[in-house]
Amino acid sequence: MIGGLYSELEAFEAILRHGSFTAAARQLEVTPGAITRRLNALEARLGAKLLNRSTRRLSLTEAGRHYHAEVAPALAQILAAGERVHDRAAQPRGELRVSLPMNFGRMYVMPRLGEFLDRHPGIALDVQFDDRFVDLVGEGFDCAIRIGALADSRLVARRIAQTRRILVAAPAYLARRGAPTAPEQLSEHDCLHYTLFRDTPTWEFHGRGETLRIPVRGRLRANYGVPLVDAALRGDGILQTATFAVAEELAAGRLVEVLPQWSLRPIGIHAVYPGREYRPRKVEAFVAFVEEIIGAPAVWDRILGA
Missing domain, CATH: 3.40.190.10 (Periplasmic binding protein-like II)
Known part of the structure; x- marks a missing residue:
């Protein structure tokens, strides 16, 4: 009984982890039919439906959510014990x-x-x-x-x-619009805003013993940094970004740092x-x-x- 319950719980966890019966079967190295049988057996054991199944997606029922919340910690400990056994091998696996x-x-x-x-x-x-x-x-x-x-x-x-967070812009943009010499002058510029830094376009600066929070404006925002870096390279505006994202562009002179005397939160x-x-x-x-x-x-x- 214990072995059967474990295999049923293992299948249930694998389905939730991977989002499909096929992927769960691949992880456990069994057939999709075996995964289906194990889930059916678990639902029959509990007398409750755990998963809503359709051709497009899987979702937990209310009973499934409550059951998973209760068994997940114990199952994680059991799986971790199995991992410890496997980890005695020479290589991680x-x-x-x-x-x-x-x-x-x-x-x-x-x-x-x-x-x-x-x-x-x-x-x-x-x-x-x-x-x-x-x-x-x-x-x-x-x-x-x-x-x-x-x-x-x-x-x-x-x-x-x-x-570090820094401000960068293309030399062509600064030649056309002028380089700001103080954070307050950013209101006169097109600023490219990465929305995951902060939902509202306000940039925070530290320097000269004070902290400034400057509202900025611009016609382009995005939740992904690559197109914003591309926009800055095209000369579309001033971008707040991380040094890891633009190190090569800065080193090559394709972008230059703006307001380097002011620091932003690392x-x-x-x-x-x-x-x-x-x-x-x-x-x-x-x-x-x-x-x-x-x-x-x-x-x-x-x-x-x-």
């Missing part, structure tokens, strides 16, 4: 589900992931790119790289690096993972690899000679 910020992940992590997989042949990577702060526990992620302030107390954080870059007593070796291996990629001082600071 298992599927590793990671959330990466889109621009940072594309620029620094994704180009080196082949090297990570070569080093760790027992690991299979599922990488999701998203600038929002995903719910690691609820969405089944093993770890994430996060840029910015941390708030989720359920997570353990390890600082990887820090990046941004921490952290690896975060669910807070539990045991951290799988596959997570440790990935975090160490990202730390190796970034280095100390950080690669973008080395590019800029900082």
Whole structure:
């Protein structure tokens, strides 16, 4: 009975983690039919429907949400115990589900992931790119790289690096519109706003013993940094961004720093993972690899000679 319940719970968790019966079957190395039978057996055991199933999506029923909330911690401990057994092997192993910020992940992590997989042949990577702060526990992620302030107390954080916020613009834009000499003059300029920094376009400056919060205006906002950097390179306006995103453009002179005498709040870059007593070796291996990629001082600071 215990073995049957475990396999049913394992299937239930895999379905929620991957969002489909087929992907759950692939993870557990069984057929989709076996996954269906295990879920049906669990629902029959409980006398309640746990999942709403359609051709397009799966969702938890109310009974499913309550049941998962109660069994998930215990199941996580059981799975962690299994991972500890597996970790006695020479190499980290298992599927590793990671959330990466889109621009940072594309620029620094994704180009080196082949090297990570070569080093760790027992690991299979599922990488999701998203600038929002995903719910690691609820969405089944093993770890994430996060840029910015941390708030989720359920997570353990390890600082990887820090990046400065700066203002940049193309030389052509500054030649056409003039370079501002004080933050207040930004009201006369087209400002390119990254909405995930702050919902309202207000930029905060520190210098000369004071803090200034300057409302800015502009006709282009976006929640993804790459098109905003492209817009700045075209001469469309002044952009507040992180040094990691524009180090090469600054070093080549395609962008220049604006108001360098004023500082903006720096941004921490952290690896975060669910807070539990045991951290799988596959997570440790990935975090160490990202730390190796970034280095100390950080690669973008080395590019800029900082």
